[in-house]
Amino acid sequence: MKTKLLAAAAALALALPASAQEEPQSRSSSEAVAQTTTPAPSPNEIVESATPEEWVSIPAEDLLVMTLAPDADGNPREVVIQLMPAPFSQGWVENIRTLARAQWYDGISVNRVQDNYVVQWGDPGYDNPESGETEQKPLPEGLRVMGEDEYELIPSAEHVERILPPLPGGQPLTSDDLRRRMSHLYIAPNGSRDTYLDGWPLSIGFPAFSGLAPVHCYGMVGVGRNYSPDTGTGAELYTVIGHAPRHLDRNIALVGRVIAGMEHLSSLPRGTGALGFYTEDEAHKRTPILSVRVSADLPERGRREFSYLSTQSESFARYAEARANRRDPFFIHPAGGADICNIPVPIRESEAAIEGE
Amino acid sequence: MKTKLLAAAAALALALPASAQEEPQSRSSSEAVAQTTTPAPSPNEIVESATPEEWVSIPAEDLLVMTLAPDADGNPREVVIQLMPAPFSQGWVENIRTLARAQWYDGISVNRVQDNYVVQWGDPGYDNPESGETEQKPLPEGLRVMGEDEYELIPSAEHVERILPPLPGGQPLTSDDLRRRMSHLYIAPNGSRDTYLDGWPLSIGFPAFSGLAPVHCYGMVGVGRNYSPDTGTGAELYTVIGHAPRHLDRNIALVGRVIAGMEHLSSLPRGTGALGFYTEDEAHKRTPILSVRVSADLPERGRREFSYLSTQSESFARYAEARANRRDPFFIHPAGGADICNIPVPIRESEAAIEGE
Structure with missing residues (x-):
């Protein structure tokens, strides 16, 4: 017994708990398992076998390219953000394009990193030695002031039709079986339902609110x-780096x-510091943001191009079902x-663009 | 309008979206809001007002102190892990104490960091120049081999009694109101229910399984x-650094x-590398683990001491309700x-121990 345990532990050492989550072809999976039957496909294998028509290209106007200062070893750091298309949060999205095109974001920094919550970037302020005050960078002309009613959207009949993904056919499962399983897929923590519209995770109202809101x-x-x-x-943006803080849904604009x-x-x-802000003693930890550009404004040659797996496609339905029931x-x-946050919409970068770099 | 917008943006710059999440006393909250009525307490304020009797001391036998190599600036890095008490996963927990007491963990490293998933540490292996093979460190004597049935627990009547938290009284809400709200608190993504037992988040079976399992x-x-x-x-452990991977519940032991x-x-x-493992070229990024000790084995003077807010206490019920309904x-x-993963069990470090350091 002991010998077997040691042998297993040795095989174990670099290929563990979630070895099957993202990449089933890890070293130990190919070595350790003698397949006697065809295993169920992993979610990633389903995504890899999606047809070209199931992928939707993301317009360059919807991509923001944020360049951070290089890391301590001099490696470049580039972050790409996909902006939400209509009908969600369009006033803020347009403001963000205005700010990027005014090059307003250039020279700001990441000022807050709160564990299991958010990373936030914006204007850290500038200490004016004459006034002794901390001053902010003036904002560009033309920013819109949005209303709180824009945090959610009252869906049209056309939206409702698009938010119900079609069920896949021709799978080992019967449609009835799959329909039953899928009816459990997207239960929100408040007992409401979550769903997808055009590649984005959405919550569907709950007693007091009947609209859709991004998650x-x-x-x-x-x-x-x-x-x-x-x-x-x-002008001040954040991204989630922990378990989804759903209490912010409908309380703040997602873009x-x-x-x-x-x-x-x-x-x-x-x-x-409080809320994960860097204290004054930690000001050197603020990561400078060198530039933020709308991809459409960059030279066409060398632009990075991305697409997402249509959330109305058969492959997405199979992928979501496989994420919910790992076999x-x-x-x-x-x-x-x-x-729904454990079923992220698959994104891929176009190989042509990568080759073109 | 523009002037107001600019003024607001200036006040904004360092105190944003979730400013209210953890620390309502951020700079902007005190400056920006003229309180006209007493605001609803934040979850943290509820925790801060819990009585001493509502806090449960964590035994030193249940605390692991893991010392990583200092960071690039020479700052010490200490991680404290609370091991699960009975009745969960006790075979593995006892193995971990055995490994710590054999000092087996000393000199291993963090080998895997996969974004939005896990950080994993274990024996990275040693390249034997004579054999040309990668060899593993031998494990100590006395480790138990556990069965898969130990991933979940069939609850006793006594467990069932303890997993239902009492409702708070004397709050601005009526008990009925609160009971109604709390009935929505812990809906699991598969439509089942989640709950707490003795300070730990648990899932309560679902159609095919009737047991309790840690989350x-x-x-x-x-x-x-x-x-x-x-x-x-x-011998190989991991911790979650992203949105809760609930598909691992009942498939792996939580300790x-x-x-x-x-x-x-x-x-x-x-x-x-695949699964977030460091590639051979990145071997220098593996963080060395200098030592892992059971706190009970350390000198009593200077030991760090922790307690958790009883999940059966009235303050916990109020805290959970406030996390679910931010006001x-x-x-x-x-x-x-x-x-349930957005309602982490509050943990505090004993001030006496901090002063004693």
Whole structure:
């Protein structure tokens, strides 16, 4: 017994708990398991087998490219944010394009990193030696002031039709079985339902509110604001780096999500001040933001291009079902459901663009 | 209008979106809001007003102190893990004490950091120049081999009694109101219910399984394993650094949670290899673990001491309800419910121990 345990432990050492989560072809999975039957496909395998038509190209006008100062080893750090398309939060999204095109974001910094919560960037302020005051950078002309009613959207009949994903056919499961399982997929923590519209996670009202609102999943980007009735301009932004803070849904504007370079934000040192802000003694930890550009304004050659897996596609439905009920080899008990934030919309970078770099 | 917007933006700059989440006394909240009525207490304010009797001291036998190598600036890095008490996962917990007491963990490293998923530590292996093989450190004698049935627990009548928290009395809310609200608190993503037992988040079965199982919330610590029927020894451990991967519940043993120093793990650089493992070129990024000790084995003077807010206390019930329905000044729409992983059990470090340091 002991010999077997040691042998297992040795095989174990670099390929563990969640070895099956993202990459089933890890070293130990190929070595350790003699497959006797075809295993159920992993969520990633389903995504990899999606047809080209199931991928939706993201317009360059919806991509923000944020360049941070290089890291301590001199490595470049680029973050790409996908802005939400209509009909959500469009006033703030337009403000953000205005701020980017005015190059207003250039020279600001990441000022707050609160563990299991948010990374936030904005104007850290400038100490004016003459006045002794901390001064802020003036904002550009043309920013809109948004109302709180824009945090959610009353859906049209057309939206309702688009938010129900079609069920896949031709799977090992019968449609009835799948429909039953999918009816459990998107239960929100407040007992309401969550769903997707055009590639974005949404919550569907609850007793007092009948609208749709984007969900604060990991990597989503929102607009900092002061106390109500302030709604924020878009000059101060944050992204989620922990368990989805759903209490912020409908209380703040979400405008997009980080689709590349998230690790450059999530691995930053946590601030030790209140709310995870860097204290004055930690001002050197603020990460400078060199520039933020709308991708459409960059030279076409060399632009990074991305697409998302249509949330109305058959492959997405199969992927979501597989995330909710893992049957690939590592797993023993399928969960019977999944939080919408555990079913992130698959994003891929165009290889042509990568080759062109 | 423009002047007001600019003024608001200036006040905004360092105190934003979730300013109300953890610390309502941020700079802008005191400056910006003229309180006309007493605001609803924040979850943290409720915790701060809990009585001494509502706090439960954590035994030194249940605390692991893990010392990482100092960071690049020479700052010490200490992580404290609370091991789960009976009745959960006790075979693995005992293995972990055995490994710590054999000083087996000393000299291993953090080998995997996968964004929005896990940080994992264990034996990175040693390249034997004579054999050309990668060899593992031999495990100590006396480790138990656990069965998969230990991933969940069939609750006794006494457990069932303890998992239902009492409702608070004497609050601005009527008990009926609160009971109604609390009935929505802990809906699991698969439509089942989540709850607490003796300070730990638990899921309550679902159709095919009737037992209780610990929940993979942010900061929970689990035991790496190979493919079933392997269940892991405890030599390889991980902690969650993203949205709760609930698909791992009942599929792997949870043994505890990080209660101090989480930021030393969550902010580590992400690995670029498969599953977030550091590649051979990144071997220098592996964070060395200098030692792991059971706190009870350390000199009594200077030991760090912690307690948790009893999940059966009235203050916990009020705290949980306030997390599910934020009414403190920043918020407009209470959510009507919260994921159990958004209601972390409050932990505090004993001031006496801090003073004694």
